[in-house]
Amino acid sequence: MSAVVKTKIRVVLADDHPVVRDGLAAMVNQQADMEVVGEAGDGEEAIVLYEQHRPDVMVLDLRMPKRDGVAVVQRVLELYPKACILIMTTYDGDEDIFQCLSQGAKGYLLKDAPRPEILSAIRAVSEDRPYTSSQVAAKALQRMGKPSLTQRELAVLQLVAEGRSNKDIARRLAITEGTAKTHVKAILTKLDAISRTEAVAVAHKRGLIHL
Amino acid sequence: MSAVVKTKIRVVLADDHPVVRDGLAAMVNQQADMEVVGEAGDGEEAIVLYEQHRPDVMVLDLRMPKRDGVAVVQRVLELYPKACILIMTTYDGDEDIFQCLSQGAKGYLLKDAPRPEILSAIRAVSEDRPYTSSQVAAKALQRMGKPSLTQRELAVLQLVAEGRSNKDIARRLAITEGTAKTHVKAILTKLDAISRTEAVAVAHKRGLIHL
DNA sequence: GTGTCGCTATCCCCTAAGATAGAGGAGGCG
DNA sequence: CGCCTCCTCTATCTTAGGGGATAGCGACAC
Numbered sequence: 001m002s003a004v005v006k007t008k009i010r011v012v013l014a015d016d017h018p019v020v021r022d023g024l025a026a027m028v029n030q031q032a033d034m035e036v037v038g039e040a041g042d043g044e045e046a047i048v049l050y051e052q053h054r055p056d057v058m059v060l061d062l063r064m065p066k067r068d069g070v071a072v073v074q075r076v077l078e079l080y081p082k083a084c085i086l087i088m089t090t091y092d093g094d095e096d097i098f099q100c101l102s103q104g105a106k107g108y109l110l111k112d113a114p115r116p117e118i119l120s121a122i123r124a125v126s127e128d129r130p131y132t133s134s135q136v137a138a139k140a141l142q143r144m145g146k147p148s149l150t151q152r153e154l155a156v157l158q159l160v161a162e163g164r165s166n167k168d169i170a171r172r173l174a175i176t177e178g179t180a181k182t183h184v185k186a187i188l189t190k191l192d193a194i195s196r197t198e199a200v201a202v203a204h205k206r207g208l209i210h211l
Numbered sequence: 212m213s214a215v216v217k218t219k220i221r222v223v224l225a226d227d228h229p230v231v232r233d234g235l236a237a238m239v240n241q242q243a244d245m246e247v248v249g250e251a252g253d254g255e256e257a258i259v260l261y262e263q264h265r266p267d268v269m270v271l272d273l274r275m276p277k278r279d280g281v282a283v284v285q286r287v288l289e290l291y292p293k294a295c296i297l298i299m300t301t302y303d304g305d306e307d308i309f310q311c312l313s314q315g316a317k318g319y320l321l322k323d324a325p326r327p328e329i330l331s332a333i334r335a336v337s338e339d340r341p342y343t344s345s346q347v348a349a350k351a352l353q354r355m356g357k358p359s360l361t362q363r364e365l366a367v368l369q370l371v372a373e374g375r376s377n378k379d380i381a382r383r384l385a386i387t388e389g390t391a392k393t394h395v396k397a398i399l400t401k402l403d404a405i406s407r408t409e410a411v412a413v414a415h416k417r418g419l420i421h422l
Numbered sequence: 423g424t425g426t427c428g429c430t431a432t433c434c435c436c437t438a439a440g441a442t443a444g445a446g447g448a449g450g451c452g
Numbered sequence: 453c454g455c456c457t458c459c460t461c462t463a464t465c466t467t468a469g470g471g472g473a474t475a476g477c478g479a480c481a482c
Contacts, residue, residue, distance in 0.1 A: 017301075017322040019329065023234025090228075111228040118230065150428060163409025165468070179430050185470070195438085196469075197408050198374025204422070211415070361458060376438070390460055396440070406468085407439075423482100430477080438469070447460080452453100 009034035009126040012053055014046035014072070015061040015088075020111070024059060024088075027115060034122065043067025050076050050083065056126045060105075062089035062096060063210065070099050077104045086125045088118070093207020094143035097136055107131035108140075147190045149208065156183040161200045161209050220245035220337045223264055225257035225283070226272040226299075231322070235270060235299075238326060245333065254278025261287050261294065267337045271316075273300035273307060274421065281310050288315045297336045299329070304418020305354035308347055318342035319351075358401045360419065367394040372411045372420050 011028055013036060015021050025036045037053045040046040042065040050058055058076070062069035069087060076083050086107040087100045097108055106125040109118065113133065124131040132140070149157065152173075159169045170180040184196060191206075193199040203209045222239055224247060226232050236247045248264045251257040253276040261269055269287070273280035280298060287294050297318040298311045308319055317336040320329065324344065335342040343351070360368065363384075370380045381391040395407060402417075404410035414420045 017231075018324070018326050019234040019238070019299075019322055020228075020230055021234070022237050022326070023230040023232070026233055026237040027230070088230075111230055113229070115229050115233070152429065160408065161412060163404060163406055163412040165406060167468085175429085176431065178432060181470075182431075183429085185472090188470075193374060194470085195374055195376065197371065197411060200408060200411065201372065201374040363459065378438080386459085387461060389462065392440075393460080396442095399440080405440085426481080427479085428477105429479105431475080433473090435471085436469105437471095438467105440467080441465080443464090444462080445460100446462105448458085450456085450458105452455085 006033065009057060009122065010037045010053065010055040011035065011122065012038040012040065012046070012049050012055040012058045014040040014043070014049070014058065014064065016041055016064045017061075020061070024118075027118065028122070031119060034126075041065075043069070043072045046072050047075055051079070054080070057084050057086055057122055059086045059088050059122065062087060062091050062100070070096075070103060073100055073103045073105050082128075084125045084128060086121055086131070091207055091210075092136070092139060093205060094139040094146075096207035097140045098143040101132070101140060108136050109133055110136065143206075149187065149190060153183055153187050153190070154208070156180065157187050157199070157203055158209060160184065160187070160196050161203065217244065220268060220333065221248045221264065221266040222246065222333065223249040223251065223257070223260050223266040223269045225251040225254070225260070225269065225275065227252055227275045228272075231272070235329075238329065239333070242330060245337075252276075254280070254283045257283050258286055262290070265291070268295050268297055268333055270297045270299050270333065273298060273302050273311070281307075281314060284311055284314045284316050293339075295336045295339060297332055297342070299324075302418055302421075303347070303350060304416060305350045305357075307418035308351045309354040312343070312351060319347050320344055321347065354417075360398065360401060364394055364398050364401070365419070367391065368398055368410070368414055369420060371395065371398070371407050372414065 011034055013021050013024050021039045025039065028034050028036050037055055038049040040049050044066045046060065060069050060072060069089065073085055076085065085105045087105050088109055088111060090111045092110055100108055107121050107130060109121050117133065121131040155173065156169055159172060166180045166184060167177050170177040188199055191199045191202045193202050222245055224232050224235050232250045236250065239245050239247050248266055249260040251260050255277045257271065271280050271283060280300065284296055287296065296316045298316050299320055299322060301322045303321055311319055318332050318341060320332050328344065332342040366384065367380055370383060377391045377395060378388050381388040399410055402410045402413045404413050
């Protein structure tokens, strides 16, 4: 070990696609100043590996089995408030971005980002500097000023997106049909949609619902 | 060169995520019997690279800029009917799978497949043997017997998914509202849905529409 | 305690959506 | 040629969906 060699940036990867993990691992391990110390295929594993390795950076996919990215961010920062987490995903909805960043993730980038950007994002986050590409930042700002949905409204929205009728929704949530309609109307207003189908489209695009 | 060394399997990769290409490339180049000879980031590039290199296998993502996977399959097989194409994607809807395989793709696998499966799929397809995982095959069979939508119905479905009203759809397609309703009704029947919102949910899950 | 917020609920009104049935023209195919 | 599918249009009828407003109740904050 030479005296000029700094300690490498230690990275944990979490993504449910082996091929993506391989790609990231190859990229990272090729760099002189960083190394992969752990790979997780789902959310729970990600948390366990974080505790085991206490890496300088955790690179996290949003959609994963067991526990999704947002939940992992929340849990890890609850345990280790100084954790540096970089979200790397295909989802560019303003709600996803907003959730992650407001939970305390240090960076957010899209999977179609070029290699150099990915690496510089890892370096930035490892030094506790936030990293957000301009497009992502723009989305996060879009989210500002837009009204949030309540928990109940999100539950109703989920059922609406599955194609359920108001009556059906009411039965499942043990409320009256009138109340279901009240919630749906609130959703339409907040999402600025004129029909439930449009509301689903908007919600999908914004990342309020998935699938 | 030793006499026992066979010619390597020459592979072209097409995926819009650099990180995925890197992962695949790393995996492939690590194998003694295969090598990556080209990488494309969109559909048009994929076609060009196929013509340039005439690889033994092309690994193709479904959703790509410029031209999507199905279109690439169609075009390449039109030019070179003996081309061996392996689809590798996250989309597991029966329609996506059915489209690709019936167009002539030799294999279809999901991005969450383990490394060994990916490699054996590439080897299989390179020898002109079809490769389909059991889950994927099951989906393809599910598609059998299900009615197809006409072009017009697909166009209407797309607009329905965007949240347009019947009147709006009619205006955009230059038909009467009644005709729009007729199409919507046909869609509901074929997708076995009772409302347009459910139809959108079903269509999405089956891969008839994206986004 | 007063105010705000979230969840619940109810009433009226009206339109968009879906169910049903029928029909004619264009084009492909045996 | 007839047969079939697709696309188009029509008409009627019923219901689910959506607009607008209002309000009681519990939780929580100030």
